[in-house]
Amino acid sequence: MTIKQKAIIWTISGSDCSGGAGIAADIKTGHGLGVEVCSLITANTAQNSSQLLAVNPVSIEILQQQYEVLIEDKSPTVIKIGLVANVEQVVWLTQAIKALKQQVNGLIVVYDPVGQASVGGNFHSLSLNELTPLLKVVDIVTPNLAEAQALAQLDDISESKQLAQRIYQAFAINAVIVKGGHSEQQGVSSDYCYHQLNQIKQDNQDKLHQAISYQLSSARIDSHYSHGGGCSFATALASFLALGYLVRDAFTLAKAFINQGLKASVDLSASKQHQYYGAFEQLGWPHSSEDFPQVVDDIHRQYHDLPAFKSLNLNGKQLGLYPVIDSLAWLKRLLPLGLEIIQLRVKNLPEDELEQVIAQAVELAKDYNTRLFINDYWQLAIKYGAYGVHIGQEDLMAADLAQIQRAGIRLGLSTHGCYEFLLAQQLQPSYLAIGAIFPTSTKDMTGQIQGLDNLAQVLTLRPNDKAKQIPVVAIGGINLARAPLVAATGVESIAVVTSITHADDPEQAVAQLQVCINKT
Structure with missing residues (x-):
């Protein structure tokens, strides 16, 4: 010991x-x-x-x-x-x-x-x-x-x-x-x-x-x-x-x-x-x-009277594994696997190409029962009728949450620690993401690594009434070995990036991660 x-x-x-x-x-x-x-x-x-x-x-x-x-x-x-x-x-x-x-x-x-x-x-x-x-x-x-x-x-x-x-x-x-x-x-x-x-x-x-x-x-x-x-x-x-x-x-x-x-x-x-x-x-x-x-906070004052965003309508299901991918090719590969949720996070594309990618992604997802969230680009998500949009804390003030809510689009928000979690929870999104749980190579999270103990502590900040609790997604540095430990904290979903995209056999990686998460 x-x-x-x-x-x-x-x-x-x-x-x-x-x-x-x-x-x-x-x-x-x-x-x-x-x-x-x-x-x-x-x-x-x-x-x-x-x-x-x-x-x-x-x-x-x-x-x-x-x-x-x-x-x-x-x-x-x-x-x-x-x-x-x-x-x-x-x-x-x-x-x-x-x-x-x-x-x-x-x-x-x-x-x-x-x-x-x-x-x-x-x-x-x-x-x-x-x-x-x-x-x-x-x-x-x-x-x-x-x-x-x-x-x-x-x-x-x-x-x-x-x-x-x-x-x-x-x-x-x-x-x-x-x-x-x-x-x-x-x-x-x-x-x-x-x-x-x-x-x-x-x-x-x-x-x-x-x-x-x-x-x-x-x-x-x-x-x-x-x-x-x-x-x-x-x-x-x-x-x-x-x-x-x-x-x-x-x-x-x-x-x-x-x-x-x-x-x-x-x-x-x-x-x-x-x-x-x-x-x-x-x-x-x-x-x-x-x-x-x-x-x-200014954003809470601005949206104090905004109704809650649409729920994920899980109907007793577990949200489970949440792949975050960066291309249409990955989306086409993962959609047939029966996942409950996927996020498309594309970066550094020319404006016209970006719009085409998002339009095609939304169209592709219509043939499946997978909830597709578009990262950051809320205007395009509204334009093409995406299921949901995910917004990071750094982009929150620039987004028009009222417009997103009126469009009937679900909202996911990133948080890093109890202060941001409480603020985001007050905005009543469709889900809350918290991270990075572990160090990650996809983003510099210096000073914001949460760890399992802090993740468990943040989960206690939700209302005692389970019917009023917003689903929580854990993200950041989570691999096959760590997934069961994260799932044991009680989160509704685990988001992964490289555990799938860097795997020798991505389909097998998805299956293994799903087994680990669903065991808890």
Whole structure:
């Protein structure tokens, strides 16, 4: 048995003697999410559910001792910073991070800029000017609304987007996440992330230097058990980043983690005769679809009222094997094999030739009971009456989904991780594809390899009611040996490319893959 070494995160923060926030919350969060947590304590705080009595900073000598012993054999993948007690600690920490970034390739630093205790009282008296050197060396900052206003120096602004952009402009922080739990928005808690794609876990080389935003929204959860919730959010984010998730997915998972913990204590809050400020409950990995947020995105706003796309009308059948091919010759060869679905993905053809190929493909498919999806070219799919069209995330904004829906054409959407899956699911397509499950030679998927564990986790994001679930197709690097493992996760279909097109006997490869998939 091979034992996989856990990812290591460091938490640099204060100790809360009541066990709700700070180091205690960080350790419980990280361990629950499967990472190893090492701690450097900046201060011992005396606090409980009603007051912050004292903050007792540790000396730089003690901080340095903690640092030196950990760096010997506990090198971090991600560092989470919480309470920084004084100017001396800011100076030491700034220098330590600069040194660590020279030693640890790809190190990410997450800073939760706690200034005040939720029960009242200040953790420190640092000015923004004094904090600036630290802010300029961290990668992600996770303020609540009041903290964001202080960092942005915009006390009269409550719009998260404006605050996040101002903080980025002031300090060149790669990702700014403004949490909405302290906002006055009625009934809703919205978190906003402003992210420079080229800085952290980049996933598209063509988008260097481009900023993108993510917004997540959930129903507000009334609970008095939220002490340490901010610490837990930042540490959950750090943990998911350490496990290899992209910023957008780590952000989504962290939001779900918080929702899960708050919901767990709603009944306790209701049973208290007086308002009691209890510790946030860290419950481990979020699995329930009900805990995950709604993705608030331009495309979702645009098509919010669009009816669901036509279903695949499986009538109890398994969608099964889904070949993706690039020519009419392959289509002619595979159509007689009785497959439920095939995708034609042609690239780099002159416009007139492309149109002829798609027209012929649609005509060929009419003689078979195979669902033919055309990749990308939705206008031509509509023109020639194709069964369906498949659209990638990179082409989603350019497509007219309303026109596709009105034409009665089925829609398949590509997704890469939980953020895109949730967004695509909200658009109610005919099926959802997720990948790449394994590394693949057909497309550069650097930073977006899902793996079997993540595939299984994403499948839990579908509604609990099976009648409302959209079929899921797994794609990317799946061969004969891997197909049974992928099928065992519960996906409705497995898409393959080279496992068929590079096979010595493609017809035999189809038959073998079908047997593997249908066994599970």
